[in-house]
Amino acid sequence: MKDKIIGIVKAAIVAAHEKGELGSSEFPPIEIEVPKNADHGDFSTNAAMVSARIQKMAPRKIAEAIKANVVDSDGIISGVEIAGPGFINFSVEPSAWHPFIKAVHDRGNDYGSGSIGKGKKVQVEFVSANPTGPLHVGHGRGAAVGDTVARVLSYCGFDVEKEYYINDAGNQIQTLGLSVLLRFQELAGHTIDFPKDCYQGDYIKDIAGTIKLDELPGDVAGALSKDCTDGQYDSLAVEHCSRLAGEVILNGIRDDLSAFGVDFDVWFSEKSLFDDGRVDRSLADCQKKGIVYEKDGALWFKTSDFKDEKDRVVKRSDGNTTYFASDIAYHMDKFERGFDRVINVWGADHHGYVERMKAAVEASGVSRDRLDIILVKLVNLLRAGEPAAMSTRSGEFVPLKDVVDEVGRDAARFIFLTRHYESALDFDLELAKKKTNENPVFYVQYAHARVCSVEKKGKDTAVEVSENINPDLLTEAEEILLIKKMADFPDVVEYAAMNMEPHRVTFYLMELASCFHTYYNKHRALTDDPDLTAARLYLLSAVRIVIKNGLELLGVSAPESM
RNA sequence: GCGCCUGUAGCUCAGCUGGAUAGAGCAACGGACUUCUAAUCCGUAGGCCAGGGGUUCGAAUCCCUUCAGGCGCGCCA
Numbered sequence: 001m002k003d004k005i006i007g008i009v010k011a012a013i014v015a016a017h018e019k020g021e022l023g024s025s026e027f028p029p030i031e032i033e034v035p036k037n038a039d040h041g042d043f044s045t046n047a048a049m050v051s052a053r054i055q056k057m058a059p060r061k062i063a064e065a066i067k068a069n070v071v072d073s074d075g076i077i078s079g080v081e082i083a084g085p086g087f088i089n090f091s092v093e094p095s096a097w098h099p100f101i102k103a104v105h106d107r108g109n110d111y112g113s114g115s116i117g118k119g120k121k122v123q124v125e126f127v128s129a130n131p132t133g134p135l136h137v138g139h140g141r142g143a144a145v146g147d148t149v150a151r152v153l154s155y156c157g158f159d160v161e162k163e164y165y166i167n168d169a170g171n172q173i174q175t176l177g178l179s180v181l182l183r184f185q186e187l188a189g190h191t192i193d194f195p196k197d198c199y200q201g202d203y204i205k206d207i208a209g210t211i212k213l214d215e216l217p218g219d220v221a222g223a224l225s226k227d228c229t230d231g232q233y234d235s236l237a238v239e240h241c242s243r244l245a246g247e248v249i250l251n252g253i254r255d256d257l258s259a260f261g262v263d264f265d266v267w268f269s270e271k272s273l274f275d276d277g278r279v280d281r282s283l284a285d286c287q288k289k290g291i292v293y294e295k296d297g298a299l300w301f302k303t304s305d306f307k308d309e310k311d312r313v314v315k316r317s318d319g320n321t322t323y324f325a326s327d328i329a330y331h332m333d334k335f336e337r338g339f340d341r342v343i344n345v346w347g348a349d350h351h352g353y354v355e356r357m358k359a360a361v362e363a364s365g366v367s368r369d370r371l372d373i374i375l376v377k378l379v380n381l382l383r384a385g386e387p388a389a390m391s392t393r394s395g396e397f398v399p400l401k402d403v404v405d406e407v408g409r410d411a412a413r414f415i416f417l418t419r420h421y422e423s424a425l426d427f428d429l430e431l432a433k434k435k436t437n438e439n440p441v442f443y444v445q446y447a448h449a450r451v452c453s454v455e456k457k458g459k460d461t462a463v464e465v466s467e468n469i470n471p472d473l474l475t476e477a478e479e480i481l482l483i484k485k486m487a488d489f490p491d492v493v494e495y496a497a498m499n500m501e502p503h504r505v506t507f508y509l510m511e512l513a514s515c516f517h518t519y520y521n522k523h524r525a526l527t528d529d530p531d532l533t534a535a536r537l538y539l540l541s542a543v544r545i546v547i548k549n550g551l552e553l554l555g556v557s558a559p560e561s562m
Numbered sequence: 563g564c565g566c567c568u569g570u571a572g573c574u575c576a577g578c579u580g581g582a583u584a585g586a587g588c589a590a591c592g593g594a595c596u597u598c599u600a601a602u603c604c605g606u607a608g609g610c611c612a613g614g615g616g617u618u619c620g621a622a623u624c625c626c627u628u629c630a631g632g633c634g635c636g637c638c639a
Contacts, residue, residue: 037582046581049619059619084582085619130639172639298637309565309635316637323639351566352634377567378632385573419575422567424632426574431588435601438588446601454598499579507576510586521594521603562601 001097001487002032004076005043005090012069013047021065023055034488041081041089042484048086059086097483098471104486104542105467112489112549116497117158121338124150126345127257128165131250132176133201136397137379138347140260140404141425144416144555145376146345147262148502151553156497161339163266165330168246169274170323175199176249177242178233181224183208184241190229203252207245216240256401261409261555273329279321282329282364283314291363301328306359306368328360335366343500348375348422374500376421384430407432410556414441417506417554440510444547445559447513451544452560454525458537461526469535478519479539485515486546493553502554509550516543 017025028050035044048063063082076096081089104111126146154160179198183205186192213221223237286292291302297317314325362368381388411432419425496504525536548558
């Protein structure tokens with residue numbers, strides 16, 4: 001519809017120019033928008049205002065010329081008005097909206113999908129929490145955002161791969177293994193002064209508790225039982241514990257995410273970058289390019305040449321590479337894998353890392369625009385308006401699993417997506433469980449269930465619903481509004497994809513649900529008139545399809561009854 | 563100290579690629595269930611878009627600045 005209006009406007013400008021009413025047939029990019037105020041018609045364009053400079057005429061004069069040359073060959077326009085400083089407002093015949101109902105039905109599950117992605121390869125990397133403890137609510141938000149961005153992009157025709165980067169290298173894993181070893185020794189009766197910099201959570205004790213010496217090879221068992229109260233740790237024992245803990249925790253993370261409806265295509269191991277020499281290779285590559293240099297016995301990356309505030313160490317003077325070095329190799333690898341675009345979803349506390357990462361990417365010869373970094377702000381967990389008591393179990397954070405167990409996956413995901421990712425989110429556990437209008441999840445799901453309920457009842461009436469209904473029976477203002485809203489859906493999805501803003505879809509669904517609830521309360525679908533009933537059922541089925549498609553993008557279920 | 567982000571109704575937030583009278587939900591107040599699910603709907607009220615400057619036909623939106631809050635500034639990960 002929008003495209004049609006744009007075409008009409010452009011044709012009118014050309015026609016006006018040919019008649020000499022306009023000085024030029026050129027036009028700057030013309031915007032057509034749906035006015036906020038319904039009095040301003042269905043569509044509005046600022047074409048006259050933005051053309052003022054080129055045409056060297058007053059905007060209202062230009063608008064007059066355009067208006068006079070509007071040719072409406074399809075007969076969809078019911079009115080053209082000039083208003084304000086030079087807006088041209090178009091009103092569309094209500095009947096012109098009717099074909100959209102059929103369009104929804106025809107495309108079904110694909111209604112709203114598109115092809116602007118042109119099959120371009122995009123990678124979305126998200127969560128990527130260190131496998132040193134269970135996921136907490138903050139990770140949950142990142143998971144919901146990342147997963148939905150991936151779904152939306154995929155729906156728009158991008159070839160999307162979801163990836164989890166496992167930080168299984170470096171000394172945090174050593175520390176993890178040591179933590180488990182010490183807890184194990186504690187359980188074995190040794191008196192241990194548990195270090196502060198070890199992982200404090202009870203899950204460490206749980207893992208230590210699963211170790212059964214008699215099931216292990218002799219040398220490992222021996223190493224584990226060796227007393228290390230003197231601070232002498234057997235590397236074999238630590239290594240065993242590291243591997244064990246890493247596995248257990250990663251499996252837990254996998255399960256938590258799966259229960260949250262998030263599945264990854266690739267689980268990428270940082271350790272693998274070392275094992276096959278990719279870190280060394282990428283460093284050597286950087287040296288060849290002259291973008292690293294030595295100073296004070298360490299190796300530095302010239303990130304400051306690429307807008308970062310200072311240079312960064314990639315290899316410490318003790319010979320160990322930094323996390324940054326792994327990340328450079330990792331990102332090289334991503335682009336070598338052929339992704340046109342790489343999207344990283346990070347916690348906002350990593351924002352200081354953005355510039356250096358982009359610098360590194362640019363320094364290695366890849367345009368920085370191909371790396372997008374979404375910074376997701378923190379989650380404040382509340383219970384009935386008060387800060388929720390921190391879980392004792394994991395120490396500092398409330399585990400994602402606890403939240404999902406308590407409020408359900410649908411509510412959790414939906415609420416995580418009710419805000420722009422850049423604003424801090426208050427997540428109220430009590431509110432998430434409420435089954436009222438305060439809780440937006442139920443509001444939208446309820447709309448879906450209501451449609452299903454009407455459809456079910458409709459089946460008993462023996463009215464035949466098909467695309468052969470008479471759309472002209474749908475003349476109520478609320479019906480036209482609903483159709484217009486549904487017609488918006490593809491644009492909303494596309495906008496959400498291009499701007500990586502999944503909350504657009506969430507807000508859209510709340511609006512659509514609102515249009516539906518209003519209509520539902522005012523007009524009955526099941527009437528004495530079979531033709532009218534059929535037409536309304538056909539309309540409502542379309543609404544159901546759109547809600548379902550939208551919820552699917554958010555990873556939220558669309559229940560048929562509630 | 564430097565950097566990034568945020569500041570919109572009593573509360574929680576949309577709107578920000580400049581457009582017309584700044585929108586929702588909650589809370590408040592008043593209404594609607596013999597009728598397809600009231601987990602809903604309708605109405606009323608509520609605003610110096612943090613403050614100040616600038617850019618222009620036009621600013622919540624762009625620029626500068628002040629204030630307030632969050633976060634980050636390691637040869638940690």
